[in-house]
Amino acid sequence: xxxxxxxxxxxxxxxxxxxxxxxxxxxxxxxxxxxxxxxxxxxxxxxxxxxxxxxxxxxxxxxxxxxxxxxxxxxxxxxxxxxxxxxxxxxxxxxxxxxxxxxxxxxxxxxxxxxxxxxxxxxxxxxxxxxxxxxxxxxxxxxxxxxxxxxxxxxxxxxxxxxxxxxxxxxxxxxxxxx
Amino acid sequence: xxxxxxxxxxxxxxxxxxxxxxxxxxxxxxxxxxxxxxxxxxxxxxxxxxxxxxxxxxxxxxxxxxxxxxxxxxxxxxxxxxxxxxxxxxxxxxxxxxxxxxxxxxxxxxxxxxxxxxxxxxxxxxxxxxxxxxxxxxxxxxxxxxxxxxxxxxxxxxxxxxxxxxxxxxxxxxxxxxxxxxxxxxxxxxxxxxxxxxxxxxxxxxxxxxxxxxxxxxxxxxxxxxxxxxxxxxxxxxxxxxxxxxxxxxxxxxxxxxxxxxxxxxxxxxxxxxxxxxxxxxxxxxxxxxxxxxxxxxxxxxxxxxxxxxxx
Numbered sequence: 001x002x003x004x005x006x007x008x009x010x011x012x013x014x015x016x017x018x019x020x021x022x023x024x025x026x027x028x029x030x031x032x033x034x035x036x037x038x039x040x041x042x043x044x045x046x047x048x049x050x051x052x053x054x055x056x057x058x059x060x061x062x063x064x065x066x067x068x069x070x071x072x073x074x075x076x077x078x079x080x081x082x083x084x085x086x087x088x089x090x091x092x093x094x095x096x097x098x099x100x101x102x103x104x105x106x107x108x109x110x111x112x113x114x115x116x117x118x119x120x121x122x123x124x125x126x127x128x129x130x131x132x133x134x135x136x137x138x139x140x141x142x143x144x145x146x147x148x149x150x151x152x153x154x155x156x157x158x159x160x161x162x163x164x165x166x167x168x169x170x171x172x173x174x175x176x177x178x179x
Numbered sequence: 180x181x182x183x184x185x186x187x188x189x190x191x192x193x194x195x196x197x198x199x200x201x202x203x204x205x206x207x208x209x210x211x212x213x214x215x216x217x218x219x220x221x222x223x224x225x226x227x228x229x230x231x232x233x234x235x236x237x238x239x240x241x242x243x244x245x246x247x248x249x250x251x252x253x254x255x256x257x258x259x260x261x262x263x264x265x266x267x268x269x270x271x272x273x274x275x276x277x278x279x280x281x282x283x284x285x286x287x288x289x290x291x292x293x294x295x296x297x298x299x300x301x302x303x304x305x306x307x308x309x310x311x312x313x314x315x316x317x318x319x320x321x322x323x324x325x326x327x328x329x330x331x332x333x334x335x336x337x338x339x340x341x342x343x344x345x346x347x348x349x350x351x352x353x354x355x356x357x358x359x360x361x362x363x364x365x366x367x368x369x370x371x372x373x374x375x376x377x378x379x380x381x382x383x384x385x386x387x388x389x390x391x392x393x394x395x396x397x398x399x400x401x402x403x404x405x406x407x408x409x410x411x412x413x414x415x416x417x418x419x420x421x422x423x424x425x426x427x428x429x430x431x432x433x434x435x436x437x438x439x440x441x442x443x444x445x446x447x448x449x450x451x452x453x454x455x456x457x458x459x460x461x462x463x464x465x466x467x468x469x470x471x472x473x474x475x476x477x478x479x480x481x482x483x484x485x486x487x488x489x490x491x
């Protein structure tokens with residue numbers, strides 16, 4: 001197994017600030033918008049972006065939630081492991097809101113398909129956008145694209161993209177892992 | 180730990196503490212699901228479940244059926260009263276006929292202890308025991324401990340007394356196993372004629388005095404007197420039972436501490452407890468019923484995930 005660094009801490013920092021700016025450009029004061037991190041790996045990215053939006057751009061009103069997709073996934077009973085669920089926390093109304101899904105890596109698009117179904121249980125959003133730190137191009141199984149992309153990566157199927165966050169892994173970095 | 184150690188849920192005796200914790204963790208998520216505006220998830224959309232009830236049930240059957248439907252499973256119901264069992268068909272034949280119609284899971288209540296275990300050895304489908312005679316009622320044991328945990332936090336070291344007809348109660352046995360696996364101390368209380376002779380071999384103490392038992396415990400689980408299972412009189416009359424083992428508000432208020440009251444239902448108001456106790460803030464009876472659906476969804480989900488799909 002070998003691994004290559006795709007993004008360093010400094011680059012991640014620049015990208016997060018750019019993504020935050022893009023969100024502000026489209027959503028202005030976030031009165032009609034909510035950010036929803038996809039469990040489990042979208043949560044840290046969501047916290048970071050929310051932090052930047054609150055601290056550096058003085059947005060004081062921001063609705064942030066977590067959405068778990070486990071029960072909506074299409075690989076139930078098709079993978080070897082039981083899929084274990086995580087918490088969903090959506091303490092606000094999504095009806096008629098602009099929802100931004102946030103996840104670390106966009107790969108086959110199947111998680112996003114599950115998220116699109118899952119969010120319907122909470123209401124009918126006005127629009128749904130997708131923000132991902134890493135977009136693995138040419139590997140989509142479904143016609144799904146991100147609205148906001150941190151970095152595009154070309155990786156083949158037996159490679160893995162790993163995102164590390166300093167709050168959990170003591171460093172900010174993105175790796176490409178080869179088996 | 181992300182997988183159950185068993186392929187069937189036949190009794191709490193056969194599962195581990197890790198299994199119980201995994202079921203609880205999954206049930207937490209399903210509890211959130213059933214409190215949403217849309218209470219349904221698509222996980223079990225390609226699973227068919229047969230509910231086989233060879234004995235009467237309202238709550239358990241409704242609870243299982245709701246759990247199955249909220250997981251999007253296809254459901255067929257069967258009750259012995261209207262079936263060919265009355266024409267002399269054996270259990271295995273009945274079930275194999277149902278399975279030929281491509282059923283993946285069975286939820287079964289049966290008057291014979293061990294019916295679930297027997298069936299799981301004979302047939303090729305996941306079996307969930309919804310009560311087998313006086314033996315076990317595992318989902319009830321799980322939902323009782325889950326509800327107690329919700330109120331009291333970790334059950335390790337907590338004191339629980341099970342009051343009433345222990346001999347005829349499958350709820351008692353499943354509760355004892357579940358509580359002990361989670362580290363709680365268990366006592367039973369009731370007329371000695373309704374307490375199994377060798378119950379102490381399970382590590383359970385017997386306290387024949389209700390007041391002493393209640394003073395000792397954090398949680399009291401009041402069981403129903405199962406008149407329908409009594410082939411002979413076990414106590415002189417109901418009035419005497421109520422005097423000695425009925426819980427009323429004045430007894431509850433005279434205790435030196437606040438305790439939580441549970442009951443698996445259906446309640447005989449005025450027998451095992453008075454109405455003002457059943458409806459008081461101490462009682463978590465209706466929470467138990469709500470949690471029952473979440474627990475059964477978790478059990479169904481975790482067992483279904485062990486049935487491999489056709490491509491495997």
